[in-house]
Amino acid sequence: MMSKRILIFDDDVDILSICSFILEEQGWDVHTSPHCNDIVNNVRNIQPDVILMDNWIPDSGGVIATQTLKKEDDLKNIPVIYFSANNDIQSLATQAGADTYLEKPFDLTELEMVIERATVSKVA
Template sequence: MKRKKVLIIDDDLSCLDVMQLVVSGLGFETYTFPTWKSETIQEIINIRPDVIILDEWLIGVKGSDLCVILKSINQLRRVPVILVSGTEGLAEIARRSQADGFVEKPFDIAEIEEIVLRF
């Protein structure tokens, strides 16, 4: 049976590490990106993730804007994207950007487990 692939994009390395530990502890294959570059989209397409966890505040770009871009790409449009942030109004930001869910920071480990298992 193929293991679920979870991609995590967060420039806060401590959050990235915690999420990676939680997700890999569930037995999933994890991929992490601490930064966003234009070539990242092709890398994501090549990985073919089952779920993407995406921080709202990355250096130089908003995760919600990236979510809109990811959802516009044929190979990625059906991949669930989960926004993660401590920003106010995250539910509305997630809705407007077509995200499939959201987790507010500071998050509880059980929240990350639950949302990854849901998708």
């Protein structure tokens, strides 16, 4: 079976390393990016099954980055999980067109559940 691929956009190296460690333990093929420049080509090259998108990602920010992906016919069906410590994360995620969201700080169970739900609904 192919391993599931996840792409994490976050400029916080601690979050990237924690998420990478946890998800690799669970058999994910983890790709990370500290910025969302050239995001369409980046996502096309990696072809992730799911994307974790930080709100404060340089340069354009998570809302524009997510909207950009959702405009592309070949990428719009990849579930985007919006994650942020922002207290209006729900409206940001909606504005971005993200599929779901995860509040920071999150615990690992929440992380796993949100990813699980996002990827299961994609298959269904």
